[in-house]
Amino acid sequence: MRVRFAPSPTGNLHIGSVRTALFNWVYAHKIKGKVVLRIEDTDLKRSEPQFETNILEGLKWLGLDMDEGPESPGDTGPYRQSERMETSFYKSYVDQLLTDGKAYYCFETAEELEAEKEAAELSGVAYQYSGKALSLSPEEIKSKLDLGTSYTVRFHIPENQKVTVPDMIRGDVVFDSDLLSDFIIQKSDGSPTYNFAVVVDDITMAISHVIRGEDHLSNTPRQILLYEALNAKVPQFAHLPIILGPDRSKLSKRHGAKSVTEYREEGYLADTLINYLSLLGWAPPEGREILTRTELVDLFDIGRVSKSGAVFDVTKLKWMNGMYIRRLSEEALLEAVTPFISEDLQSKLVKYSDSQRQAMVVAVRDNLELLSDVNAYLEVFSLSFEAYCTKIAALSFSESDIKVQQLAYDAIDSSSDLDSQFVGTLLDDIIEQTGLGKGKVFKPLRLATSGFGSGPALGDYIPILGKDVVLERLRHGLSKGAN
RNA sequence: GGCCCCAUCGUCUAGCGGUUAGGAUACAUGGUUUUCAUCCAUGCGACCGGAGUUCGAUUCUCCGUGGGGCUACCA
Structure with missing residues (x-):
């Protein structure tokens, strides 16, 4: 049993990703399987190494250790898609589909496609790729290729087929293949597109359970068709409810959603984030809310994950952080709080002894919701x-x-x-x-x-x-x- | 527009045909070494609407409504 967490390094580790990572982690521990970390950096334009570093550090801080990943390779690596591309890893699968006649070359430019889409939009018709490239003769294709014409490769969607997504949370979800358009699996720069890369990676990494956000549900039938075209076993899926902002749309920066780094800097504890996130879309049978990781793993049941989106409620997050601060031992409290004491305050407190300073922190702990609140409460002493x-x-x-x-x-x-x-x-x-x-x-x-x-x-x-x-x-x- | 998912207090949720619809948070009130806070107690507060199935629907089915997601040479 193998699951994976596959973030793309196009930004810092954010709350939604952490929730996905967490559920994968918990599920893996529950079923005694392995969690694989895969960096999905096929979007060359937006991916940045610094973001990968941020993701790695964030996971480490949260204690979500991955069994395999760029830093701890197993034998299904490499664990970065960019590295997999270097070995023309995806290429061979593209070629296989090409020779099987399940994919084809496509020579339209991005601009031409854009125009087709606009036309479809204007006439109020759902856009489908025209299939123009399908009518090209082998000779025409060969000559275009020989001329070095830029091309993409498209997957040919089988007609009139019901595609069933086996979902552990929602049950079977059925799609009609005729509503799907032939989609690009290899971009003109030779890199694989997301929908294709995930499938190839999940097959070759022997992923048995794909647990990810609900925003991927609609893409799943395309992926299943790919699994079938490649004669691979379709994994089990679990689409987690999406995390929403206060206006009930997908949580994003415009809601003020912060990266893990920012939550950490604001004075949230890793345990708080883990515990709070575990309760977004899931609840243990007896409704206890403060849970250790061990309890989380013990009580977790993917069948109990709810189907509806959950609003991220900072107020409750803060309450929980206060709970965790109060549960810290005095030593842990001191250690956690110290980095948050401003330099100015530090200098004003030097006149006190170490034990006095410790006593101060202990004295104000019940007032704290965030570790950074110490500054305000310690002012009595400074x-x-x-x-x-x-x-x-x-x-x-x-x-x-x-x-x-x-x-x-x-x-x-x-x-x-x-x-x-x-x-x-x-x-x-x-x-x-x-x-x-x-x-x-x-x-x-x-x-x-x-x-x-x-x-x-x-x-x-x-x-x-x-x-x-x-x-x-x-x-x-x-x-x-x-x- | 098309397709898919979803729908219990403001928010997170329990419920899986018969419950005074439970808990948590938030809010209000009272109590504890005062105020802020902690802690404790109490209170306020919800089954989107309409049909159908059934002796009985929050729960099952259908329709509607509402919300969300996807529909890229982004992931």
């Missing part, structure tokens, strides 16, 4: 006294606020051990002494000690800030007096 004063300047405190702050000041001033427990009892004491509600106590203290109206728990950040800083700030607040 604020200079001047910056603090500026923030405080616009605030006004009431009589009771001042009273609370004074009580806190006195208690902290005389404290010997300013830890979280001390802060806890201090707060309880103040509530008891003043008879004020919790809000009336906590809010002015948070404002006076941090300059922020929100952030980590008082007991978490006050001890890290330290006695000196806290007293300095409280003193300033008190000096403002009540109004």
Whole structure:
């Protein structure tokens, strides 16, 4: 059992591709088969090596390891179509079809074809290739070839045939061959077209299950006809529902869809992306949503993949990322978050010890949805006294606020051990002494000690800030007096 | 235009002839060491329409409507 993931390096690894890669990966692990990575770079004009690198790195980061691919060749390589072309790999299959009379030379230029298409469009008729080249005599063909006339090779669609696509998700989908036009399998530059290259590659790579996006479903009958013409066994197919943007059209850049690299840079965890994507078009039987990869493989059932398109919902992605951030061990959290702390912030935090810095990150973790959110929440600790004063300047405190702050000041001033427990009892004491509600106590203290109206728990950040800083700030607040 | 696929809360989905149509997210409210957040509880919120099959349709069939995809010398 072999499956494959076959991206084309015409852009960075994007979310839709990852979903396809993931489902292939999960399915392969489920059935104990192999996943093959094949780079489909037959579009010489648009393919770029940098994009291949991006795809490879993205897969690696996501932990979607491929059993065979350009970096880990097996014995069905090469794994780049461009390299396969060099050995006239596809050529021999084209020749086979040519000699069998299942394909033919075609000498029309792209411009001529374009004109035919426009004419068809104007008269409201579905475009079909005219078949002009079919009436060429062997002599005519030979002379054109001898003259070096530019040509393409077209596959001759068998007439009046029902083509059935065996699909593991949708069941059998039947097409009528008469509605298909003879299509080009070899471009005038000698390279194979997509529909032809995939088939030859999947045959020679011994792919047993083709799992890909639904956008390929309509092309499948052409490919099946090719399998048959080449006397090869037709694989099982599975066409995954397409991922949609908010307007329910195919997700694309214009929806603000980002590459994996960008999600990574924004502070999403690889596990989040994997888990979220696994739930787009699939759900485990008991509906649990936070799943490890192992659970994913265990619970996966391709028959449970849904048929309708799924809208990519960033809000839920963020929620899930928060869930994963909270599940990280402290070490993993630190490691994940560190690269996201800005240089500016780093420099302002050097005055703290390593363990204090760790404590800060742990203190703010519940506020994080993206790793990059740390910068905003860590500001409580980086604020200079001047910056603090500026923030405080616009605030006004009431009589009771001042009273609370004074009580806190006195208690902290005389404290010997300013830890979280001390802060806890201090707060309880103040509530008891003043008879004020919790809000009336906590809010002015948070404002006076941090300059922020929100952030980590008082007991978490006050001890890290330290006695000196806290007293300095409280003193300033008190000096403002009540109004 | 032609062909193909699809259709349950705003969104992701469970359901596979009889259910108070379930969960998650989002939103609202309440609770927890206050505010933001976490966590917990509660609430709001859906079967596209019409025929047919059936004792009974969200579920099966057909038609309609809507959405999407494909229809390249792109993949």
